[in-house]
Amino acid sequence: xxxxxxxxxxxxxxxxxxxxxxxxxxxxxxxxxxxxxxxxxxxxxxxxxxxxxxxxxxxxxxxxxxxxxxxxxxxxxxxxxxxxxxxxxxx
Numbered sequence: 001x002x003x004x005x006x007x008x009x010x011x012x013x014x015x016x017x018x019x020x021x022x023x024x025x026x027x028x029x030x031x032x033x034x035x036x037x038x039x040x041x042x043x044x045x046x047x048x049x050x051x052x053x054x055x056x057x058x059x060x061x062x063x064x065x066x067x068x069x070x071x072x073x074x075x076x077x078x079x080x081x082x083x084x085x086x087x088x089x090x091x
Contacts, residue, residue, distance in 0.1 A: 020068050021061040027077050041074035 028038060035051050035058070042049055047070055049057075057063050072080060 019061070020063075021058050023080055023082065024058060024068065024071055027072060027075060027080070031075055031077075033075060038071060038075060042070065045070065045074050047074070 028034070033041075035055050039049055039051050039054055042054075057067075
């Protein structure tokens with residue numbers, strides 16, 4: 001699959017580092033899941049991780065975007081908000 005790329009004339013804006021480990025932990029908590037549950041979900045997808053290895057990897061935040069997406073997919077997460085939503089306007 002080819003994704004079209006549109007050239008942008010403006011300078012790229014600086015994006016604040018997203019704490020992906022916090023996002024992953026929040027999604028696990030939202031679903032009342034433990035690291036052991038995540039290990040089982042990943043195993044169902046063919047990803048082999050031990051609970052200790054997973055705990056260390058998430059604690060350090062040292063994982064790839066692909067692993068992050070695998071985890072989210074494994075726990076059934078379809079949508080992730082990566083920045084706080086704007087406050088509702090008061091009219």
